[in-house]
Amino acid sequence: MAELLTEISDGGGGAATGGVSEVLARREPFPHDGDLRLGFEPVGYDHRWHTWTCLGGLVDDVRRATGVRPGRWGLIQDEAEAHRAAQWLTWSGNGAPKVYVWTAALLADVR
Numbered sequence: 001m002a003e004l005l006t007e008i009s010d011g012g013g014g015a016a017t018g019g020v021s022e023v024l025a026r027r028e029p030f031p032h033d034g035d036l037r038l039g040f041e042p043v044g045y046d047h048r049w050h051t052w053t054c055l056g057g058l059v060d061d062v063r064r065a066t067g068v069r070p071g072r073w074g075l076i077q078d079e080a081e082a083h084r085a086a087q088w089l090t091w092s093g094n095g096a097p098k099v100y101v102w103t104a105a106l107l108a109d110v111r
């Protein structure tokens with residue numbers, strides 16, 4: 001997470017930019033209400049957010065290399081698996097040149 005926060009800050013994002021970047025920079029905790037959690041998605045930042053589904057072929061690359069696959073809503077249901085997928089994407093360099101550092105983002109229904 002520290003590497004990702006550095007990339008966001010270096011790109012002009014951070015605690016005063018609003019949205020996801022601001023929440024991450026402030027390290028705000030997420031309320032752990034199981035009913036709100038939809039799942040996790042590997043994401044990376046390069047002046048804007050990218051997901052493993054928006055950069056062609058990464059979902060299949062992760063599945064072949066780690067066995068991690070999306071489930072309900074196309075998201076990874078297990079947090080440890082999501083972190084493993086993000087770590088592999090960072091290590092493998094498959095998201096480059098767009099994204100070099102990946103992390104697992106929790107997506108939630110906050111209606």
